[in-house]
Amino acid sequence: MKARGIAKSATAFRTISEVSSELDVPQHVLRFWEGKFPQLRPLKRGGGRRYYRPEDVELLRQIQSLLYGEGYTIKGVQRLLKDGQVDGDPENRRGSLGLDEPDALxxxxxxxxxxxxxxxxxxxxxxxxxxxxxxxxxxxxxxxxxxxxxxxxxxxxxxxxx
Known part of the structure; x- marks a missing residue:
């Protein structure tokens, strides 16, 4: 990301507009995901301005991949996050949810x-x-x-x- 011609460090905090641009996800979707995924907690400063830590951006990247790439529902991703199964292999995730799970693929x-x-x-x-x-x-x-x-x-x- 470049801000005023200067590249930000990988450890720098990002604004919602920077994250939105980086992930190609609208800002309103990022705010919506905050309400759906309690693990996602950007810092909020004066006026409610959000600042995303690198780990927040990585979590958003994983949520985006699960929702848009792997076809999980919000409830399915919530269950994966709750069970700590986000970083694993996609095939193992599907198997661990079981065939009777409504949110599995x-x-x-x-x-x-x-x-x-x-x-x-x-x-x-x-x-x-x-x-x-x-x-x-x-x-x-x-x-x-x-x-x-x-x-x-x-x-x-x-x-x-x-």
Whole structure:
């Protein structure tokens, strides 16, 4: 990173704009992740300005990789961080979560269910099954968008969105 023509040391603290630029992640997403991952605690100075330590930036890099690269959901990454499984091998992570874990990467079903064969009372089950056939990256993007909308709703309800 360069600030005014001078390169910052690897141990220097970074502002949210510098981290956002470095990771190519919008600032609002970084702030959202702070609320979702208690392990992420940048220093906050006067006026609420954030300063990220090198270890914060590395954690953000890992979160970004898990969410966008490996297709985990926020809950899945929260579980990995809680269990201390972030730095390991991706194959070991998937195996350790187990097949019954809803937040683990899932293999799509053989094919989409045939809605014509479904009982109208089972329409919701068909919808849920159909969503499992979506690529995990699409499911993750939808889940993240939903989480962001819920967060925005809370902010608006608390009068913080003004």
């Amino acid at each position: 899932e293999t799509p079903l053989e094919g989409p269910p045939d809605a014509a064969d479904a009982d109208p009372d089972e329409a919701e089950e068909v919808s849920d099954a159909a969503s499992e056939t979506m690529p995990s990256a699409v499911r993750q993007a939808i889940a993240q968008a939903l989480d962001e909308l819920k967060e925005a709703r809370l902010l608006l309800a608390n009068g913080e969105g003004k």
